[in-house]
Amino acid sequence: MKVIAPRIALIVLVLTLLVTVLGCSGQTEPEVLRVATTTSLYDTGLWDYLEDIFEDRYDADLQIQAKGTGIALELGMNGDVDVVTVHDPLKEAAFVAGGYALNATVDGNSTARVTWAYNYFIIVGPASDPAGVGSLTGSLAPEEAFQKIQQEGALDPDTVRFVSRGDESGTHGKEKAIWASAGYNYTEDIVGNGTADGWYIEAGTGMGATLVMADELMAYTLTDKGTFLAYQGDLDLVPLVETGDIMLNVYTAMICTNGVNPGMAQNLVTFLRAPEIQALIAGYGVPEYGEPLFYPWDPEICGLP
Amino acid sequence: MTEIWDGLTKAVQLLISLDPAVMEVAGRSLTISATACLLASLICIPLGSLIHFHHFRGKRVLINIIQTLFSVPTVLVGLFLLVLLSRSGPLGELRLLFTPTAMVIGQMILITPLLLGLTISALSGVSKEIADTATSLGASGSQAIRLVLKEARYAVLAAVMLGFARAISEVGCALMVGGNIRGATRVITTVISLEAGKGNLELAIALGMILLLLALIINIVLNRLQQR
């Protein structure tokens, strides 16, 4: 009897393990989907809000990293993520051209760039508005504001300053586009001379941190409206320029060619454009901030499909 | 793998060409961390001696706290300073946030426990009879302390080295209170973080190599000093 006892114990152990393993495989493990998103989406809390709904609906484990557009696309190229959600049309075009994006199906159409929400960039600054950009209106207001900031900043860099993301993010890309549209050579006139004069401050950091820095330094900066609204409570900065064609900010999702889970990636794209989710996006933040942080997809503005 | 190789090649290129932007950032890293380390040493070595040579209630507890703070997270120091130096903070009037001075202060705070603790243990390594002998030969209290410090000079130097290494390699505090502003508060570690964020991995790796090289040079120089 004494010799048999350990054997029985061993059999029981093996059976237990077997049952455990079988039990597990019977239950489906949630599929992992890795997403790299621009910080401006993440800092508003939108992704946290959507994550649970998506995971429930598709039995997925959504793993989201908030990155600047530059590194987000880099992660996508290397296949370190399955989906990227960014907002830099030029970089996105290059990504697609490089063959890093798979075509996704939305509303019966096939496309590599899936636009799914938009809002606007705004120029914010101290309430005192030393460069006097608050009164500008019209479709060229952003360019005119940048010109004023550059001129006043060069004259009095202690009073008029501009904080730039400087991190090759989508927002940074937009800022560069506005400088160019305003007639400047970004590298020479702004980064070169502006840094030397001291009015142009290249922070090299995320949107939230850039807003905090602009607030501390009582400087102007360019921000997407969603992040600004989310941070507004802690800041003394006020929105100064909210109009202008160039300020449009469209968010895109792309399925990465080198990703490991294109099926679930397609699910996410479908999800983002689903009418009931679009309604959630449109309503997100309204109770807290009094206005929407994002507008739902609109073919007139975002383009087809 | 190609990225690492490209990074190495780029590092060599940047070093050989003495790329002005890289040199500027490396120089700033050195200046800020060396200043922080020097100032912290000027405070911590005398203060550590004071703690070591005096008996008072709660000394053990104090030393325990100091040792615990060896591993204070850099972002915590950054956060503390951010709140302190912010425009709305108690020291906001000084206008120090996002300046190299703020980074020096941050690194000083960061390495102070390390320098204090290691100075105390360096002094503990010197036999009590050394101080006794000095006193019996007519050394005043401070003269005896200076002699014991001299006896412990290599261990103290090692403490300073470690402090410098921690200062120059930290990124959390530098990013938070320095702000990584081009031409002003951009140092090697914050540039690495920025370039990696831009997806510019080669440059980030190159800068990382330069940081390691810098650490190596400093170590060799100090080791030479120790062997004398």
Next chain:
Amino acid sequence: MSLIEVVDLSHSYGEREILKGLNLGIDKGEAFALIGPTGAGKTTLLRIMDLLEVPGAGEIYFDGKHVPRSGKQRLEIRRRMSFIHQKPQVFNLSVYDNVACGLRWRGEKRNRIANKVDHILEMVGLEGYRNRDARTLSGGEAQRVALARALVLEPEVLLLDEPTANLDPISTAKIEQLISNVARQQNTTMIMATHDMSQGQQLSDRIGVLLDGRLVQTGNATDIFRSPTNEAVAHFVGMENILEGVVVENNEGIALVNIDGYIIQAVSGYPVGKEVYACIRPEDITLLIPDGGQQTTVKSSARNSFQSEVTRVTTLGPLSRVEIDCGFRLIALVTRISAEELNLQAGKEVYATFKATGVHIIEKGSGQ
């Protein structure tokens, strides 16, 4: 007037009482040896005299002035003294810097320091070691550095704590030579702690015996070695024969003492009936071989002569230690050569003789 005087000095380390109500004055220019076994409190006394420690109780006077228990004045007084510790602690510096330390601390000028250090290094025979790392020296050399470091300060008082402990005989001789030179040439007041009685005898004018935290006897070497005031001192100074007895008769300063039924004669004034110890130094006992049954006592002027038997012979370098039984146990020291000539060995019959002046009588229960 004493240069250093301690009054009613007591000191404890925790529960352990080290010094118990000690009084001692050292005169200017005197060489004083503090002898006593390990743990008697010699080091503590020296440390207190050097003002390295504040005594638990008692006062110190230096050069007639009271020494405060704290304050700057202690440093000034301490700078008039040097202390050589038992275990020399050389600093992790060159030999030159080690010796120069004390002078630098006193703010001496650079070139004066150089002159003095070079002179003292020559004096202790370390002139070639000027730039050597002091920690690479041998024990004897390190002790010479410690000596040079203390002497270069030209102290008024030199305190030495077992200066030759753990040194080989040659190094010991060198150090002893240096110490006695300094004492003679510079008229330095010297206080030396040692457990080596012959060293104390050789290097000092006066000896104090410290036993268990008490200074039990002070006096010149002869006093201490010939006439210890109590049994414990007698024991410590090498009186190997300490015999318990009672005075049974006293004729004009010659006392007859009954030891276990045997009578010995001693020079002593103690009256009849006094319980005493009779102490005899082993080297004061002479051994004679009986001359064919004749009475041998007459051949010696010694008043005490006992027929006895050798029980054991031990060789101690040039001497032989002979244990004999003459009704009571005695130990005698004779040269090894005479031991061989007399063919001393266990069982041999001898006569043990000693003079009445060779017996030192101590009152029983004294000095306790």
